[in-house]
Amino acid sequence: MWTEHEVKELLRQAGIPVPRGVRDPALAGALRAPLVLKAAGLLHKSDAGGVRLGLTHDTLGAAVAEMRERLGDGFLVEEQAPEGVELIAGLIRDPAFGPVLLAGLGGVWTEALRDTALRLCPISESDARRMLASLRGSSLLYGYRGRPAVDVDAVVKLLMTLAGPGGLWERLELGEFELNPVIATPSGVIAVDARYLPSPCPPSAAPRAGADFTPLFEPRAVAVVGASTSRPTFGNMFLDFYRAAGTPVVAVHPTAASIGGVPAVPTLASAEVDYALVAVPATACAEVVRQARGVPYTQVMSGGFGEAGRPDLEEALVAAAREAGTRLLGPNCMGVYCPKGRQTFVGGGVGPEGSVALISQSGGLAGEVIKVGERRGLAFSRVATLGNAADVTPAELLGWLSRDPSTAAVGLYLEDPRDGLALFSTLSSCPLPVVLLVGGRSGQGRRAAASHTGGMVSDARIWQALADQTGATLVTTQDALIGTLAYFQAHTPRLPGNPAPTRAAPGNAPSQPPSRSPGNPGPALTPRGLDPGERRMAGVLVVGPSGGAGVLAADAFDEAGLTLDPLPDDVLDDLRTLGLGAGSSLANPLEVPVGPRGRPDLVKEVIAAITGRLPYRDVVAHVNVQSFFTYGTTADPLLAYARHLGEVRGVRVTLVTRNGEFAPPGVEDELMAIAAGAGIPVYRSMEAAAIAVAAGQRFCGGTDGTA
Incomplete structure (x- = not known):
């Protein structure tokens, strides 16, 4: 952990105002009273009685002696900041999404009110202003009951210095980084307390070159590995599904010439297909996938990998796919559905061709969305279940779908995004409406943390920040996912060959807090296709x-x-x-x-x-x-x-x-x-x-x- 003095020197060099201070109380004569005495080396100084305010040069010595007796040596003496609105601004590295900015009411209000907002880094100036305007106590910043407004521009500048492009978030080894409180006044801001707990940054995954997923959804032929001649298996079930859909299909079996009327070949290496479905025990999957040379896409339906405490099997599976030169879907997933390509993992044949796509980490939920959605009028372009997403990730597939002329809207069901930074980037540039349903938001990922920042970051709030920053719609139920996709299917038509619909820009937040009257949560945005000079809508x-x-x-x-x-x-x-x-x-x-x-x-x-x-x-x-x-x-x-x-x-x-x-x-x-x-x-x-x-x-x- 860095000392507070070292952190403030870092802030000073970055252009963030901090109080003048010295580490040796004997040198405090150059400081202007009132003074603040702090014990060095404590994480929560106030709780331990390690902060004394309002000292004069005459009372400083006695305060030092008393604090030394209780807490030991090591001090920081600073000029006391003027009164103002106390804020918190912090950075923390989320395991999935990387650096996250938290800002809100600080000081004693941090834990009492937990009035804070989150954004993923990097933020824009619009993000910073919207964060401040979203606080329940935002009126304190803009003038309240006769009190003057604080310098909101200075607060925004501080947030941008922390979390904007080129900000401290890019140079720090997060860990946790917290300024609490930051005093905001009409004349500016000053960070009066700061802490930094470094932690080595995990290596970033190298981005994959953009793949063409057309053979995944529209294969010339499909191979099924795992069908049996003597008993019903998942492999047999998929053979039946493909036969009902009219999909060219071949079974892979070491001895049989055919299975259930479907011709068979002895190994996957001898199957001339674009897509292979593997439904064999987890321990045998890597060897099967290693045979998939020349097969563009291989799906492993089998479970029993990382989700079952066997990351070694999952790593071996990915290595086998790399060796064979095939892209891996899964493991632990049900497969692909595409009426146009006669791809399916659900019974009853395929439904009508449509413009709605779905990426799901749950095969069962995806099957429900397909069947219930089609009953309610949805027509799908592409559906992919990714399971553990060990190779093909939601972000990579979403990037391709955003350019797919057959797709006008995308639904996502995620539990672990696998590469949250890539998902953030892809969602930010996606021109299509995206509806996001997340499993496990309320419980997973919560962690005890030394700082207030870490304690107030949770999975649910990060997903909401992702939606706020990218324009995706975050829903909480399967019914809402289907219903919202139905709306977009009806009202954002996109025909093959036509450009994608243009999403309305988020716009800049106001310098004053927005009206909070019922039914008006914020400033209205200019509707797509309506110039500001046209009739009001x-x-x-x-x-x-x-x-x-x-x-x-x-x-x-x-x-x-x-x-x-x-x-x-x-x-x-x-x-x-x-x-x-x-x-x-x-x-x-x-x-x-x-x-x-x-x-x-x-x-x-x-x-x-x-x-x-x-x-x-x-x-x-x-x-x-x-x-x-x-x-x-x-x-x-x-x-x-x-x-x-x-x-x-x-x-x-x-x-x-x-x-x-x-x-x-x-x-x-x-x-x-x-x-x-x-x-x-x-x-x-x-x-x-x-x-x-x-x-x-x-x-x-x-x-x-x-x-």
């Missing part, structure tokens, strides 16, 4: 039956950080002409009679009247499915309503089918087919729709809310 318009459902909808969208802008005054007469307003107010959410006895085209006309006056970014239409079958006898009015809703133009439309379980068998599927044909995602709850719409507005511009 509103947030979300909610239309549907039942005032109570509308009130609950307002709560759900407010919770998601979305704004329900008021209706324009000049449309109210048009709405009354359409029969609205009798017995209820004309507001947003707007109550529109939708049911078995209502006009099925009324909502379409209402939306056209409103958006013709004020263009909303999103319209969420909701229906009470139960009412159609409690007060009606057929599904025709409900289906007619969906068809008319599909005729709405010029706005992103989302449909919520409340109480959908009341529909007779087959009706929901028919309604979803109508909606999918019109490019309308369907949800069963306002909360699910709000998460997806918020993600869309963040990607396209319009909100800084968090799903």
Whole structure:
């Protein structure tokens, strides 16, 4: 551990203000009182009584003698900093993502309030300002109850010196590095306490050259290793899957000429294929993979490697793949799904070709997302399960998918990113909407640390910082992952040969704290395709039956950080002409009679009247499915309503089918087919729709809310 004096000399050379000080109390005569006396060599000096404030030159000697008797020799005497807002700024190396910056309220408030924000290094000036504006106590920085604002620019400069491009994070061996407190005043900042615990930086993995993953998803032929002639195995199951999908497939077996009607070859070396699936015991996998010369991609389904406490087997597997010149998927993964390439690891054949991709470290979860997603209208371009990701990593595959003309949106399910720095870099440059679901955020990676910085960094907060900095949408459930991908599938179309959609730039945070009124969590961003001089676009318009459902909808969208802008005054007469307003107010959410006895085209006309006056970014239409079958006898009015809703133009439309379980068998599927044909995602709850719409507005511009 460096001494505080040594750390402050490092800060001084970097341009960060620190108090004037001396290590020998006898030399303190040149310092200006009041003085601070600190015991050297203690990690938590205040807890041990190793800090004395407000000393004069006359009282310094007695304080030194008393502290020497209790704590031993070694001191630092400094000029006491003026009062101000106490902040903390620290750096720590996360095992997965590397250097992380933490900033927030410091001093005694650090542990009492834990009001801090995280960003991965390097940060931008916009990141620094957004960190400060996100603090619950941010008003203390910008002036509060008659107190002057601090020099926020000086705070931002300090954060950039620590964590910006070329900052101290690049030169320190983290460890942990903490400034607490930093005193912020109207005239600047000063770091009054500092500690540095070096730790050798782990070597960075050499980046792999960009691979072409087309043969992985669209192989000319597939080999399956591990099928049996005498008993059912996973290998036999995959042979059945490939036969059902019409995929050219060959079995690998030392003696059989065929297995289950599939021709067999004796070794993988004699199979002319682009993709090999290996389902044999873990101890035998390396030898099989070593035979895969000339096979571009080899997937090891088998478990029993690093995840089971056998890293030696995993290292041998990677070495065998390197020796054979094949890229390794897994181990401990289910494989690949691609309707276009007739690649599959799920039964029932392949679904329709689409534009949604998925990278998952869980094969089981990926299978659920495929089957449930297709039932809900998702159509996939590429799905890859990576398991332990010992060779092909999520970052590498995401980089390729971001350039894939068949893919318009990407979902990620991760537990261990394997190369967090590469993932951060790839997400930052990815032009596609990305939806991120992370397993184990609440428990893994938490570690006891000597400093406040380390103690307040956790897996969950780092993943949120990753999403905030890259524009990815972080969700917490599988349902939200599917729902948000459905929104992007509907509203960010990307056809083969067309360029990727352009993500809205995060923008610069304000120099003053943003308004924190309900439904307005931060400054609105300029929507994609709308120049600043064009007509203002509103947030979300909610239309549907039942005032109570509308009130609950307002709560759900407010919770998601979305704004329900008021209706324009000049449309109210048009709405009354359409029969609205009798017995209820004309507001947003707007109550529109939708049911078995209502006009099925009324909502379409209402939306056209409103958006013709004020263009909303999103319209969420909701229906009470139960009412159609409690007060009606057929599904025709409900289906007619969906068809008319599909005729709405010029706005992103989302449909919520409340109480959908009341529909007779087959009706929901028919309604979803109508909606999918019109490019309308369907949800069963306002909360699910709000998460997806918020993600869309963040990607396209319009909100800084968090799903």
